[in-house]
Amino acid sequence: MFKILDKTELSEDIFKFIVEAPLISKAAKAGQFVVIRMDEKGERIPLTIADSDPSRGTIAIVFQIVGASTKLLGARDKGQGIMDILGPLGHPTEVEDFGRVVCVGGGVGIGVVYPVIRAMKDKGNEVISIIGSRCEELLFFINEIEKSSDKVYITTDDGSCGRKGFVSDELKALIDKGIKIDRVVAIGPVPMMKAIANVTGPHKIKTIVSLNPLMLDATGMCGVCRVTIGGQTKFACVDGPEFDAHEVDFDELATRLDHYKDKEKIAMEISSPLHPSPQCGEGNHEA
């Protein structure tokens, strides 16, 4: 059992847990993830490690309630536990002194890109962060990200904070202004990552995305996390999770992520009364 030491609601339906996991905290690097299982009847779901503190033996996980398992997880309190946590999994983010790096985080991906921002800054990069969500209420980690970035841009779909529009619009504006970018790391919903890839592609800016396909064992055994990269089948759990954005078949990934939507609905309905989904004006879905 892995004990939950702290729980923070970062925004509606997005939580940060500090969990006791000494071995994982010692080994974890930016960009890696864990697989958790809530209890005996739970699913195995992958979640990115948002932070780790080897001196305290803890890791931080940031997640959004999107299905039955994350709903059950969100209902856990400080002092309670998570039955299984396996990690750290996947290859860490490639962190070097690239020069000027743009880190893009969308939705719950804000929590996931944060450790990458810090690692890039620590390595001596000039870090520009672009953070986006549907509305102001769904933004989080802004202070932390400001501390580790040379410049932060915010976008919201409804314009309630920062630029009205998408993170990809902001990135395009920067490129159009002639700002030289050496590398982009983008983490967020599939349509967001695809949009970023489309913006940087014509300019041949090296762009890395962190993929979030379905996983089961996540140790290189089952093959459910297969993704098509440059026409080749790769396994996100052992070959990724980060890949060159310009080689990713995002449409296939989106399709594969939807395979159990009907089952997910059934599981959601029985797992507990439905959580109201966050309301923010007339904002559309993140894209």
Next chain:
Amino acid sequence: MEKGAGMRKEIIMRQPMPEQEPKKRISNFDEVALGYTEQQAIAEAKRCIQCKKPSCIAGCPVEIDIPAFISFIASGKFDKAIAKLKETNSLPAVCGRVCPQESQCEKVCIYAKKNDPIAIGRLERFAADWEIRSEPATKRRGSGMEPRRSVSGSKAKVAIVGSGPAGLTCAGDLAKMGYQVTMFESLHATGGVLRYGIPEFRLPKAIVDFEIDGIRKLGVEVQVDALIGRTLTIDDLLKQGYKAIFIGAGAGLPQFLKIQGENLGGVYSANEFLTRVNLMKAYLFPEYLTPVKVGKKVVVVGGGNVAIDAARCSKRLGADVTVVYRRSEVEMPARVEEIEHAKQEGIKFCILTNPTKIIGENALPAGRQGWVKKIEVLKMELGEPDESGRRRPVPIKGSEYTIDVDSVIVAIGNNPNPLLPREIKGLKVEKWGGIIVNNETGQSSIPYIYAGGDIVSGAATVIEAMGAGKRAARAIAEFTARI
């Protein structure tokens, strides 16, 4: 020919295995083979002619003294029978169920020259099940087979990576010799393929629990949720004082057909499908939260035990199931018994047939295909023997046709687990990824690292992995004695 065999006046027929009726069993996941009664076991054991020079022992990868344990059953001394089995086999209840005896001990049974061989596997299972049923009583009787107290040995620390058949055997044997053994498992449950691969109806998980409990009681420590190479590295283990490491990390990434449409929804690797069903208990969804979708029509591609397991699970999930295999039935690597069981359950076999394309529904924007709809296959005929000695399947031109499906399960084998071999510097591996070891000892190119099971041999049987674990345990004992 043994003396006496020819003198028998009447031939006693091999005792049939009581089984759940096919019609009933396709709607549950309960065990199909129900096991011998005491009377049946004794009658079957009495068929054994107790050869002076038995050939069956050499047919067993873990060298069980087969005539001895059978003789105990014949005289009703079931406690002695199981004790004899456990001298060399840590997992008799598992082996009695899943070993391919027909190609091992029973194949070379001398009695089998003229009659059906002695049902060695069924007798092994009987003795093991007898112990499980009567464990408390056994302890009271002081039969000398009561589990040891959970104390760690005083000899060197040994780390076992993976808790499947190879790891369990290596761990159990080393613990018996007095080593301090810790077994690291990356999943949340122990047992490896016994847990995630072989279905409940062929190997109940309560049996697996009992057997692993037996290993733990020998003093073996178990750490789940520990992926060696990630959670802890080999260097971490050395720093913690482990003197030798046995890698039994098992099967790895599934092989696919490399044909169009394999990433469509509803196309599973057998590993994924079986893990969902067996480890995660998706057949109990939504009580258990892991989903699985098979739909009404399933095609399973492959002819091994894994393919048959996947087919029989699909049947139990309510589907109409067809196994597509590119060679003929004779070449199928699956056990004959399993193929028979599958046929009884109404599973169809489409032999000499090979998939060429998987076709999805055009339900998505931009003509993208979502869920699988059809599978295109091609008829084959047998040509000259290939390097495996089996006749090579040759495509018949223009014989393509399609089969309507709701899901496809690809069961054509695995590559070894890629993670650990990649992470260990200096470890020599085969082109296809298997760890290169000395076959006698299991020792790798790094002296303190041993390996066995599917990560060395590629996909093989439970008992072969156990044999490798056993040989490695012996070699590790010699190695640690020298350092």
